[in-house]
Amino acid sequence: MADTHHSSETPEGYDAHSAPIMGPFVAELLDAVDLGPGDSVLDLACGTGFVAHAAAPLVGPTGRVFGADIDEGMIRVARDRHPRLYPDIEFTAAPADRLPYEAAVFDAVVCQQGAQFFPDLTVALTETARVTRPEGRFAATVWAPVERQPYFLAERRALAEYGGPDAVRHFAKAFTSTAEGLTTALRAAGYRGIAHREVTFGITLPPLDTYAQDHLSALWGSMIKEAGGAEALTRAARLVRDELAAHTTADSTATLPFTAILVTATR
Numbered sequence: 001m002a003d004t005h006h007s008s009e010t011p012e013g014y015d016a017h018s019a020p021i022m023g024p025f026v027a028e029l030l031d032a033v034d035l036g037p038g039d040s041v042l043d044l045a046c047g048t049g050f051v052a053h054a055a056a057p058l059v060g061p062t063g064r065v066f067g068a069d070i071d072e073g074m075i076r077v078a079r080d081r082h083p084r085l086y087p088d089i090e091f092t093a094a095p096a097d098r099l100p101y102e103a104a105v106f107d108a109v110v111c112q113q114g115a116q117f118f119p120d121l122t123v124a125l126t127e128t129a130r131v132t133r134p135e136g137r138f139a140a141t142v143w144a145p146v147e148r149q150p151y152f153l154a155e156r157r158a159l160a161e162y163g164g165p166d167a168v169r170h171f172a173k174a175f176t177s178t179a180e181g182l183t184t185a186l187r188a189a190g191y192r193g194i195a196h197r198e199v200t201f202g203i204t205l206p207p208l209d210t211y212a213q214d215h216l217s218a219l220w221g222s223m224i225k226e227a228g229g230a231e232a233l234t235r236a237a238r239l240v241r242d243e244l245a246a247h248t249t250a251d252s253t254a255t256l257p258f259t260a261i262l263v264t265a266t267r
């Protein structure tokens with residue numbers, strides 16, 4: 001697994017087990033760029049395509065949807081699970097700082113939980129500005145501080161105890177972006193009208209009996225096993241469940257707050 005970008009054990013695992021957490025934020029991100037019929041939109045760091053898939057019906061048969069991600073496995077799954085709707089979505093493996101598109105082709109660029117993994121945020125945003133038409137819209141979400149998010153906090157404790165240094169570092173990266181950092185980089189990249197706000201959802205997770213392990217395993221499974229053997233994964237999942245016991249109902253589900261910072265700007 002490349003250390004420079006967020007990846008997952010398997011893109012299929014990411015797709016299945018990140019969906020409950022990522023899904024609720026998709027509509028909010030797309031609302032922020034106000035997509036309409038005929039728009040051309042890029043989902044940057046698209047992963048398995050949660051945002052791109054939801055954008056397709058908004059831009060309709062006369063619009064275009066593109067997805068770019070550095071991870072070829074993610075792109076493969078994005079293509080496989082792409083419903084055959086109009087418009088067809090074109091998924092391409094590409095890094096954020098070298099996008100394979102002509103200048104000024106997009107009406108909007110969106111990026112869900114990807115910006116924190118770019119090696120140089122200003123370089124990446126300068127590239128998104130290049131491919132966006134004048135007056136085009138940009139919106140991105142990054143996670144708010146981990147301390148305010150009980151599920152992630154429980155995972156951080158589990159990884160600190162059982163994950164080994166790679167998993168700890170990998171996890172921490174997801175929480176490294178701030179509204180200030182994004183604003184500065186957007187300004188340097190030539191955007192204007194930059195604004196940010198927080199978006200919080202109370203998300204009811206699947207029963208933690210299985211979900212705690214599934215999510216850890218999908219994102220950091222091999223790192224955890226490498227650090228502590230197969231037992232470490234079971235113990236880490238138990239720690240997550242124990243940490244969240246006060247929030248968990250008899251059927252093992254928990255409704256927990258997740259908060260993202262939503263940053264918007266105009267080209």
Ligand SMILES: C[S@@+](CC[C@H](N)C(=O)[O-])C[C@H]1O[C@@H](n2cnc3c(N)ncnc32)[C@H](O)[C@@H]1O
Pocket residue numbers: 004005006007018022044045046047048049050051068069070071074094095096097111112113114117118119
């Ligand atoms: C947490 S996932 C988010 C994926 C997707 N946006 C979603 O909503 O599920 C972060 C994604 O950023 C991608 N990524 C990391 N560094 C990247 C880069 N430099 N250029 C493009 N994509 C990158 C990873 O491969 C991964 O798919």
